[in-house]
Amino acid sequence: MxxxxxxxxxxxxxxxxxxxxxxxxxxxxxxxxxxxxxxxxxxxxxxxxxxxxxxxxxxxxxxxxxxxxxxxxxxxxxxxxxxxxxxxxTVEGMSPLERAEWRLNGPGLVPARTGDRYDREQIDRGLAEARAALRGGGGEADDEAGRMRAALAVLEAMRPESARGLRAGYPRGAVDALLIGATAILRGS
Missing domain, CATH: 1.20.1440 (de novo design (two linked rop proteins))
Structure with a gap:
């Protein structure tokens, strides 16, 4: 987009x-x-x-x-x-890995109970997994490029579901924009 x-x-x-x-x-x-x-x-x-x-x-x-x-x-x-x-x-001379971490760590998703929204717990879990992948600490993904590939794989595998009823969720537009921006950084585009 x-x-x-x-x-x-x-x-x-x-x-x-x-x-x-x-x-x-x-x-x-x-x-x-x-x-x-x-x-x-x-x-x-x-x-x-x-x-x-x-x-x-x-x-x-x-x-x-x-x-x-x-x-x-x-x-x-x-x-x-x-x-x-x-x-x-670039964001103040940050490396792509640092920019991706900055993007995924920033506050920004404001829960809502109405409107078109994704399940909050699912999004939080996926973003936490992507942040953990960026930090590395596991085998082949210890170098910067490997950690970025691992985080990208986590984000691309996310299949957010809609929040149901009055359960709080994150607005779809904000989530989609965050995911698009983070994957663009991780892909190097």
Missing amino acids: DLASLIAAQRFTPVRFAEAYDMDDVDSFLDALAAAAREGDRAALQEAARDLPDQRFATVRMSSGYDMAEVDAFLDDVLAPCLVEHLGG
Whole structure:
């Protein structure tokens, strides 16, 4: 999935009667970013990557808005690394193994009880196995390339199931983006 499609596919949980981000404000920002990605506007994407940590949105209390933690997690843990990858950069000179660890260790998946979501325990277990593979300590996967292949195999073998009922799960878009970003790093693409 390319960057523009990743952004366009992201959905956030709407909330009411709590402080939340203004939906139009968030949607406008992401629409402009997706358009820049589709058009190949490298300058706009570089500016967005640089300014993303300071991005602020208007808030609402009584009308519907997007869950603030979910939006922040997407921006920090999914969009920021994907922008860096899309621009062909590195994260502060990290090796691919260090970038993969950074990607898989960052906080970011915010549990939700509604919407399209994956089973939380299954995702946590798969990510823990991938992190363990990156740390190595077992036979043929002791070198960096071997550990990266082992972690990639774990991620590619994951077949997430939907969360059922009101059981908390992770939003599909956030999980898919995390897995796509991590596998891209591990593949070296």
